Amino acid sequence: MSDTSERITLSVNGISQEVTTAPSRSLLEVLREDLALTGAKEGCGVGVCGACSVLVDGKLMSSCIVPVGMVQGRAVTTVEGLAAEDGTLTPVQTAFMECGGFQCGICTPGQVVAATALLRECPDPAAEEVREWMTGNLCRCTGYYSIVAAVLQAAKAGQGESD
Amino acid sequence: MSPALNPGAAPLSRRAVGDAVDRVRGTFTFAVDRRIEGTLHAVAVRSVAPHGRITSIDAADALAVPGVVAVIDGSHVAADDGISPWYGENRADQPVLAIGKVRYVGEPVALVIADSRATAEAAAAQVWVDIEELPHVVDPVLAGAPDAPQLHDEWPNNDSGTWTLVHGDAERAMATAAHVHTATYTSPAQNHVPMEPHSATGAWLPDGSLEVWTGTQSPYVVRQRLATMFRLDPDRVRVRGDSLGGAFGSKIDLRLEGLVALASRAVGAPVRMELRRDEVFQSASKHAATVTMTTGVDEDGLLVARIIDIVWNSGAYALQTPRSSRTGMIRSPGPYRIPHVLARSVARYTNTVPTGPFRGAMTGQVCWAHESAADEIAAELGVDPVEWRRRNLLRDGDAFATGDVMHEMHYVDLLTAVDDALTADAPPTSSTRTRTRRRGRGVAAVLKTTRTPTRSEAQVQVDAEGQVAVRTSAVEMGQGAAASLAEMAARRLDMPAEDVSVSWPDTGWTPFDQTTSSSRTTFATGLAVERAASDLRACIAQQVAQPWGITPDQVVHRDGCVSSPGDPAQRMTYADVVRSSGAGELVGTGRYETPPGAGRLDPETSQGNVSVHFHQGVVGVEVEVDTETGRVHVLRAHGATYAGRLIDAERARKQIEGGMLFGLGQAVMEETLYEAGQMINPNLSDYQIPSLLDVPLTSSTVLSDADPDAEPHGIGESTVPPMAPAVANAVHDAVGVRIRDLPVTAEKVLRALREKQADDRKN
Ligand code: FES
Numbered sequence: 017m018s019d020t021s022e023r024i025t026l027s028v029n030g031i032s033q034e035v036t037t038a039p040s041r042s043l044l045e046v047l048r049e050d051l052a053l054t055g056a057k058e059g060c061g062v063g064v065c066g067a068c069s070v071l072v073d074g075k076l077m078s079s080c081i082v083p084v085g086m087v088q089g090r091a092v093t094t095v096e097g098l099a100a101e102d103g104t105l106t107p108v109q110t111a112f113m114e115c116g117g118f119q120c121g122i123c124t125p126g127q128v129v130a131a132t133a134l135l136r137e138c139p140d141p142a143a144e145e146v147r148e149w150m151t152g153n154l155c156r157c158t159g160y161y162s163i164v165a166a167v168l169q170a171a172k173a174g175q176g177e178s179d
Numbered sequence: 180m181s182p183a184l185n186p187g188a189a190p191l192s193r194r195a196v197g198d199a200v201d202r203v204r205g206t207f208t209f210a211v212d213r214r215i216e217g218t219l220h221a222v223a224v225r226s227v228a229p230h231g232r233i234t235s236i237d238a239a240d241a242l243a244v245p246g247v248v249a250v251i252d253g254s255h256v257a258a259d260d261g262i263s264p265w266y267g268e269n270r271a272d273q274p275v276l277a278i279g280k281v282r283y284v285g286e287p288v289a290l291v292i293a294d295s296r297a298t299a300e301a302a303a304a305q306v307w308v309d310i311e312e313l314p315h316v317v318d319p320v321l322a323g324a325p326d327a328p329q330l331h332d333e334w335p336n337n338d339s340g341t342w343t344l345v346h347g348d349a350e351r352a353m354a355t356a357a358h359v360h361t362a363t364y365t366s367p368a369q370n371h372v373p374m375e376p377h378s379a380t381g382a383w384l385p386d387g388s389l390e391v392w393t394g395t396q397s398p399y400v401v402r403q404r405l406a407t408m409f410r411l412d413p414d415r416v417r418v419r420g421d422s423l424g425g426a427f428g429s430k431i432d433l434r435l436e437g438l439v440a441l442a443s444r445a446v447g448a449p450v451r452m453e454l455r456r457d458e459v460f461q462s463a464s465k466h467a468a469t470v471t472m473t474t475g476v477d478e479d480g481l482l483v484a485r486i487i488d489i490v491w492n493s494g495a496y497a498l499q500t501p502r503s504s505r506t507g508m509i510r511s512p513g514p515y516r517i518p519h520v521l522a523r524s525v526a527r528y529t530n531t532v533p534t535g536p537f538r539g540a541m542t543g544q545v546c547w548a549h550e551s552a553a554d555e556i557a558a559e560l561g562v563d564p565v566e567w568r569r570r571n572l573l574r575d576g577d578a579f580a581t582g583d584v585m586h587e588m589h590y591v592d593l594l595t596a597v598d599d600a601l602t603a604d605a606p607p608t609s610s611t612r613t614r615t616r617r618r619g620r621g622v623a624a625v626l627k628t629t630r631t632p633t634r635s636e637a638q639v640q641v642d643a644e645g646q647v648a649v650r651t652s653a654v655e656m657g658q659g660a661a662a663s664l665a666e667m668a669a670r671r672l673d674m675p676a677e678d679v680s681v682s683w684p685d686t687g688w689t690p691f692d693q694t695t696s697s698s699r700t701t702f703a704t705g706l707a708v709e710r711a712a713s714d715l716r717a718c719i720a721q722q723v724a725q726p727w728g729i730t731p732d733q734v735v736h737r738d739g740c741v742s743s744p745g746d747p748a749q750r751m752t753y754a755d756v757v758r759s760s761g762a763g764e765l766v767g768t769g770r771y772e773t774p775p776g777a778g779r780l781d782p783e784t785s786q787g788n789v790s791v792h793f794h795q796g797v798v799g800v801e802v803e804v805d806t807e808t809g810r811v812h813v814l815r816a817h818g819a820t821y822a823g824r825l826i827d828a829e830r831a832r833k834q835i836e837g838g839m840l841f842g843l844g845q846a847v848m849e850e851t852l853y854e855a856g857q858m859i860n861p862n863l864s865d866y867q868i869p870s871l872l873d874v875p876l877t878s879s880t881v882l883s884d885a886d887p888d889a890e891p892h893g894i895g896e897s898t899v900p901p902m903a904p905a906v907a908n909a910v911h912d913a914v915g916v917r918i919r920d921l922p923v924t925a926e927k928v929l930r931a932l933r934e935k936q937a938d939d940r941k942n
């Protein structure tokens with residue numbers, strides 16, 4: 017490999033992890049290849065499709081364009097880290113299921129993470145705000161209607177719930 | 180030799196609900212998520228020249244990279260007696276790795292195999308390939324010129340398939356027509372852009388058999404190709420699949436499977452490959468096409484003759500083109516009653532990415548022509564385009580251009596549904612509507628044949644726990660195949676669909692299915708599953724009838740139980756029946772095959788029975804055109820299709836509406852661009868697909884047949900091809916300019932508007 021490996025520690029879904037790798041490698045690749053967390057997907061590799069969405073210290077990021085060296089010491093949440101340990105789904109996940117917010121479902125992890133970030137920032141978004149925010153998440157199957165519906169339903173369901 | 184990729188015989192199976200939970204949790208395993216212990220990773224070194232002779236390949240630097248295990252190229256392949264490296268559906272013209280020559284930018288020239296993908300990628304950049312460049316050609320029309328660069332010595336004139344269709348005497352009839360219209364319509368190469376890239380893992384087992392896990396739409400085709408390539412009995416090749424994250428035709432036939440098998444053979448360990456997005460763009464393309472259509476009508480506007488000339492861009496290799504170009508030609512007259520048709524089709528090799536089927540394969544290109552022409556003809560006749568179609572659309576008893584006498588024709592009703600929806604709905608209000616924005620409406624119809632001949636097999640079994648499992652080789656790729664098949668089996672067995680699981684394809688274990696494409700699964704695989712479930716139902720009845728002293732057809736099936744009508748005490752669950760039978764499980768088998776002779780066409784005239792039924796779709800759109808920028812905004816779209824026997828209304832709606840958005844990309848934005856023989860936009864920032872901001876309001880109509888024995892029709896493709904011509908027709912309605920070259924981009928509309936203004940001033 018062209019650049020030398022470093023020891024990088026980060027927290028992933030609340031578990032502290034240590035990887036020895038080139039710091040320039042993408043966070044996405046490290047998650048998928050080194051940590052066996054395949055929930056985040058590579059759709060484009062250049063930050064335009066949202067399939068690789070994760071939260072870094074609570075902020076929405078495209079992990080395909082985040083060098084793993086940049087998340088040294090930070091907390092990464094992937095789609096696998098959203099549901100409760102006992103398997104209880106979050107309101108966003110439940111809404112995607114109930115609204116049928118996917119067909120093939122490959123974009124769904126990214127959609128779910130992006131919607132989660134939106135509702136944390138803005139718990140009661142208007143449909144227009146949902147559309148605007150979710151534009152960065154491409155889907156080739158659904159035509160998007162059910163995705164918007166799912167986010168709005170999740171917002172409704174999440175009202176009164178403390179995070 | 181390496182250990183089995185996954186020990187144990189049984190494939191995984193799934194249930195729709197459990198799958199959905201995994202999908203939203205991110206724990207669902209797509210093909211690209213499949214990981215097998217102990218695999219090495221391969222990355223392709225690809226040609227940077229569009230056409231040339233390979234003079235040397237120097238892998239020394241790559242081999243020196245720590246972690247690299249091997250580098251193989253075409254010379255190794257050619258020297259290996261155990262390999263027939265050339266493949267293709269109709270003619271074996273494509274090498275698994277380039278041998279001696281490259282024919283497009285992106286063609287795999289060598290494979291680097293290493294302990295990680297990152298290492299293999301880094302080392303691939305250090306394989307030095309020298310290519311002596313040859314003149315190249317990317318335009319299929321130019322590729323037919325006598326002095327054009329020739330791609331394949333064995334296939335002169337770059338001919339990748341030549342066909343004709345002769346129905347009546349079109350030339351003579353044309354001379355008698357009251358009015359003749361002619362125009363040429365072009366559509367570009369486009370990419371399928373499944374959000375999931377291609378991936379595969381291959382391994383040779385100690386007994387010399389080959390096992391491949393792959394994200395494919397056609398496991399049995401892949402098995403056949405690998406068997407031929409590696410000179411094995413097909414039973415010695417096991418192809419296993421997972422659910423796909425979209426495919427749209429890009430994962431049909433051999434893709435990465437030959438490469439991973441080759442790599443595994445070279446290193447004696449399982450090898451995995453996964454494509455980057457630019458490599459996906461370099462692996463498969465829609466056929467670009469130029470269609471010239473001449474149409475004659477009588478005084479009443481009724482069609483009398485049509486003459487069609489099509490040139491397809493086959494890309495560098497044939498794959499399915501020699502067959503599929505004929506299918507496209509057959510669909511080119513459109514869903515109209517035309518007494519005389521002459522169609523001529525030629526596909527030409529060019530130095531571009533090899534082509535393959537693309538959702539609604541080979542239909543978008545010809546639908547673009549006949550539906551744009553329909554509006555142009557209507558306009559010249561001064562007739563409303565909907566009315567003109569109504570007069571000419573196929574009805575029951577009419578003959579299609581192949582001579583097929585049509586049945587179950589619903590075009591007029593579909594058109595009426597679309598027209599009503601467009602006129603009845605209040606147009607959405609736009610606060611930004613100004614003098615410079617104009618609205619227009621357009622419709623388009625499509626006819627698609629289904630894969631004929633075709634064959635599917637299925638098994639349905641119940642075990643001593645009462646677990647019912649459907650075994651087929653159908654592939655789930657987002658179209659809802661698994662849920663539909665579970666439902667079809669459950670209905671025949673009178674039990675809840677939630678209790679039925681459906682297998683993933685595994686040629687070692689699941690029965691033959693031709694392919695998951697061409698919208699054939701619900702129909703062909705579905706009928707096989709229904710027959711297998713009926714067979715199982717009969718087998719269960721047989722088990723209890725005699726002890727109960729009744730005949731098998733008197734046995735009542737309900738909620739996964741059987742009972743005797745006269746005696747409420749005689750009641751057993753399916754699980755009880757299996758247990759009392761002494762067998763571990765009861766199995767029903769079923770098979771669907773198109774009737775003998777179906778799909779056989781005259782080689783010269785293409786007359787015959789082309790399809791067991793026809794997919795019918797009509798789309799209508801309303802657009803807003805900004806006359807200052809040329810930008811076309813599709814405000815709403817209504818799609819209508821005929822489903823035959825409808826399996827699930829909600830899934831049908833999603834397919835129709837999702838299909839229209841897919842078609843919208845082809846209509847207004849998608850095109851792979853070449854410069855100097857190289858694709859210049861193989862990424863999702865330069866090649867844009869529809870995003871949330873492009874979404875119109877959509878609605879749909881599904882017509883269906885209530886008869887429980889009616890054939891189900893596939894519906895996943897019927898609203899894709901008509902989107903582009905519907906949009907172009909709506910643009911014409913809005914601003915009076917006609918775009919005949921896809922996609923309908925803002926620049927083209929603006930240029931046409933300027934030309935029109937200049938013309939208007941002159942007159
Ligand atoms: S893969 Fe990261 S944004 Fe597309």
Ligand code: FES
Pocket residue numbers: 117118119120121122123124154155156157158374424425657
């Ligand atoms: S559901 Fe297939 S890409 Fe979104």
